[in-house]
Amino acid sequence: MPNDSNAAANGHSAEDIRWMTKAIELASQGRGKVEPNPPVGCVLVRDSICIGKGYHQRFGGPHAEVEALSDCDDASGATAYVSLEPCCHHGKTPPCADALIRANVARVVISVVDPFDQVDGGGIERLRSAGIEVITGVAKEEGEELLAAYLKRVLTGMPWVIAKWAMSLDGRIATKTGESKxxxxxxxxxxxxxxxxxxxxxxxGMGTVLADNPLLTVRLPKPTKIATAAETDAKTANNSGPLVRLVYSRSRVPDLQSQLVQTASQTPTWLVAGPEIATADLARLADHDVETWQCETIDPVEMVRQSLLWLGSNDNPRGLAMTHLMVEGGSQLLGSFAAAGQIDEVHAFIAGKCIGGHSAPGPVGDPGIKTLADATSLRMSRMDSFDNDVRLIYRRQIAATETT
Structure with missing residues (x-):
């Protein structure tokens, strides 16, 4: 990876920061639609005027640079602001660095250098070899914020983990009798x-499956206008594949009459199983279209680590690495993810209710930590209000220069 000598904190012009911010805003529109590719935006500027813009809109579709060039009659002499280093390899699309060279742009400004091993500075080198000025590190913190999930997967081989829970003002996710709805x-x-x-x-986790018999599907309000099939699909699934329902269990399997198993032929359902679960039980689930993957350990923390590496690879049943995994519960599964150091983002929904009771559960269960120094440290990202409820979003920072 090249030394980012141009990324001094005060070394960028207001003009460069302004247009890069626009490129990052464009890129954000692709989140949830392009994975496992990264969301990328591109803005073409000449004489302080935007002459073309675009973003990576769907997995397998044109990249941001190509979209921006298609939006422009003539990019010669322009500056291209790209939120992630242009690719220099042939994947589902040709190299974007070559497209910028053919367009005869004079300058390329990049927010984040791509740590992916088939890029990793190669796009920058190719642009500079063609005589194009390249500046890196502009609005880098904002760029890495958007790309955090992609960066984690590239650097560690694991997907970004979002922990979600709903709790009362006093931190309970259910009453002492287990009521939570x-x-x-x-x-x-x-x-x-x-x-x-x-x-x-x-x-x-299996506790949630047994207690709630959940369906775990996406149920959004009906649109106010007639939507096309493409618009509907975009609201309910990633372009890289449908939403997967994942169950973690060390010793038991879901009942064959559970909603998850009964609907597995319509919505992908996978079981991450402990080594003690009988092969015959796994085979019965497979007969009902449930995909199963057995860990080598019964230790719940190590099960989390092993499964994340599996999900972040192309060896999972979908055949594509996963970028975002949301853990919805219960508290024991969330506790295992926390103990593994694998909670990257928290969406805590807080209701204006007090529940109380020593036996009423909190959102994160065993094994817990012994010292505050070992706690997962996240920073405040956003707060939303919903009637009498609020959502707090906290996120971990992942940098492109971070190593595994």
Missing amino acids: WITGPSARSAVHELRASVDAIAV
Whole structure:
């Protein structure tokens, strides 16, 4: 990876920061639609005027640079602002660095250098070899914020993990008798379905399956206008594949009459199983279209690590690496992810209710931590209001220069 000598904190012009911010805003429109590719935006500027713009809109479709060039009659002499280093390899599309060279742009400004091993500075080198000025690190923090999930997967081989829970003001996710429907109101629950629509998979533990018999599908409000099939699909699934429902279990399997198993032929359902689960039980699930994958360990924390590496590879049943995994519960599964250091983002929905009771569960269960120094450290990203509920979003920072 090249030394980012141009990325001094105060070394960029207001003009470069302005247009790069626009490129990052464009890129954000592709989140949840392009994975496992990264969301990327591109803006073409000449004489301080935008002459073309575009973003990567769907998995397998044209990249941002090609979209922006298609939006422009003549890019010669222009500056291209790209939120991620242009690719220099042949994948589903030709190299974007070559497209910019053919367009005769004079300058390319990049927010984040791509750590993917088939790029990793190669796009920058190719552009510079063609006589194009290249500046890197503009609005880098904002660019890495958007690309955090992609960067984690490239650098660690694991998907970005979003932990979601709904709790009372006093931190309970259920009453002492186990009642949890519904802690939050309809507007907050609708936001959860929007979040589901943007991820690759939803994970729950067997305790949640036994207690709630969940369906774990995306149920969004009906649109106010007649939507095309493409628009409807975009609201309910990633372009890289349908939402996967993932169940973690060390010793038991879901009942064959459960909603998850009964609907597995319509919505992908996978089981991450402990080594003690009988082969015959796994075979019965397979007969009902449930995909199963058996870990080598019964330790719940190590099961999390092993499964994330599997999900982040192309060896999972979908055949494509996952970028976003949302863990919806229960508290024991969330506790295992926390202990593994694998919670990257939290969506905590808080209702204006107090529940109380020593036996009423909190969102994150065993094994817990012994010292505050070992706690997962996240930073505040956003707060939303839904009627009488709020959502707090906290995120981990992942940098392109971070190593595994």
